[in-house]
Amino acid sequence: MTRSLDKASLTMLNGGDFRLDGGAMHGVVPKTIWSRLVSCDDLNRCTYTTNCLYAEIGGRRVLVDSGNGDKFPDKEKEIYGIDHDRSIAFALRELGVEPRDIDVVVLTHLHFDHAGGTTQRTPSGGLAPVFPRARHIVQRKELEAARHAHERNRASYLAENLDPLVGEGILEVVDGEAEVVPGVRVLPTPGHTPGHQSVLVDGGDEKALFLGDVVPTSVHVRLPFIMGYDLDVEATLASKKAVLGRALAEGWLVLFGHDRQHAARLGRDPKGQITAVEFVDL
Numbered sequence: 001m002t003r004s005l006d007k008a009s010l011t012m013l014n015g016g017d018f019r020l021d022g023g024a025m026h027g028v029v030p031k032t033i034w035s036r037l038v039s040c041d042d043l044n045r046c047t048y049t050t051n052c053l054y055a056e057i058g059g060r061r062v063l064v065d066s067g068n069g070d071k072f073p074d075k076e077k078e079i080y081g082i083d084h085d086r087s088i089a090f091a092l093r094e095l096g097v098e099p100r101d102i103d104v105v106v107l108t109h110l111h112f113d114h115a116g117g118t119t120q121r122t123p124s125g126g127l128a129p130v131f132p133r134a135r136h137i138v139q140r141k142e143l144e145a146a147r148h149a150h151e152r153n154r155a156s157y158l159a160e161n162l163d164p165l166v167g168e169g170i171l172e173v174v175d176g177e178a179e180v181v182p183g184v185r186v187l188p189t190p191g192h193t194p195g196h197q198s199v200l201v202d203g204g205d206e207k208a209l210f211l212g213d214v215v216p217t218s219v220h221v222r223l224p225f226i227m228g229y230d231l232d233v234e235a236t237l238a239s240k241k242a243v244l245g246r247a248l249a250e251g252w253l254v255l256f257g258h259d260r261q262h263a264a265r266l267g268r269d270p271k272g273q274i275t276a277v278e279f280v281d282l
Contacts, residue, residue, distance in 0.1 A: 001281050005203025008057035012262040012282045013091040015052045015067015015117050019045035019081030024228040037219050048258040050113050052088050053210045055201050057183045060103045064199045064210045066117030088117040102131045107138050108212030109193045110146040111156040119164045127164045136165050137180050140173040142195025189214040191236025208253040214239050217259035218276040244274050
């Protein structure tokens, strides 16, 4: 479903479902609490979408994140519960948009479930960008983290999703908050990774914020719900307070990176805590 705004149109696309450990997804929150809100399989895995935002604004075609991609070997498919090879390119073609039509790809960060769809296998077995015309935007700190991955994050940063972009000269780094095309800004929201960024689209009559993994689902709007995958929990907490507070104060629509309920409006619960009060089709 496409949401038409005064100056932009927004469509949330599925870049592939996968399953992640429920305990890791909810951090210090015990299963007795989070299991009331989400369900899991017999391996304690919860199913999530890899949402990608397609925006048309000011004559530009912008894609935010690119999902899992279709390059996973069988072992990783089994680990992450990937039972299909649905790529973001497939989802775009369902809209009548070819990968070559995309002008800008903004990556919230470079983990495989957000950047995996940026590259593909060639018939000869090599790797090539999926969006050859597009500028691919990341924070400088994120590129540095991916280039110098350590034991804690190495499994999430895959060279196959990054090196072809560098090789073709289509990876562009920014430092801090920046406008990447008129009406589209990136806002640093570190914690999950050092260079994580969220993406704000100004549609004129409404602004929409794609949160990425700083708030991956509507459940994670609650401040204590912080993923065990986050490298700096205190930084995530600070980012959540800042960006959700701003979104509430300015009436932004918030878009989630991994929730089947794609978008929501924020409000406060009886205790005064920020929460999702209305879900919106997108």
